[in-house]
Amino acid sequence: MLITMIRAINGFRPLGQPGGRGETVLLQGTGGVSIMGLLIAKAAGAKTIITSSSDEKLGRASRLGADEVINYRKHPDWDEEVLRLTNGEGVDIVFENGGARTTQKSFKCVAW
Numbered sequence: 001m002l003i004t005m006i007r008a009i010n011g012f013r014p015l016g017q018p019g020g021r022g023e024t025v026l027l028q029g030t031g032g033v034s035i036m037g038l039l040i041a042k043a044a045g046a047k048t049i050i051t052s053s054s055d056e057k058l059g060r061a062s063r064l065g066a067d068e069v070i071n072y073r074k075h076p077d078w079d080e081e082v083l084r085l086t087n088g089e090g091v092d093i094v095f096e097n098g099g100a101r102t103t104q105k106s107f108k109c110v111a112w
Contacts, residue, residue, distance in 0.1 A: 020044025023092040026082055026109065027066075028102060030057035037095045038064055046093075049085060051078055079105035086111070 025041040027034040030052040041048050042065040049068040050061045058069040068085050072078045083090060090111035096103060 020046040023047070024049065024086055024111075025093045025095070026091040026106070027051070027095045028097040028106075030054065030061055031097070033097060034095055035061070035064065038066055041093075049082055049091065079109040082109035
C-alpha cells in the first residue's frame, strides 16, 4: 500500500524530480489508505482534498493537514465541489477508493 501511494504521487518522474509541489491530490474516505495517502501527499508538498460522510473524521483529517474537506452526504455532487475548490482546474491525482459508485465522478474532477 505504501509503495503504491508513493508511486501514485511520483509516477514515472525522473529521479530528483518528485511530485507533490504545485499539485492537488483528492483522497476518498478517511480509512487507513486515504489517511496514509494524505500524510504522504502533504509530506510531498501537495494540496489535499479529502472526502468522508463523517464530519468528525473530516475534522481529524483537517488536524492531520488536509487543506480542504468535503462531506459527500452534504455534497452528493462532491465532484462539482472539488472543481469549485480547484477553480475549475480539477485535481492531479485521485486516490480512488470508492469503486464503481465513485469512479465516474472521480474522472469528472481530474485535471486533464
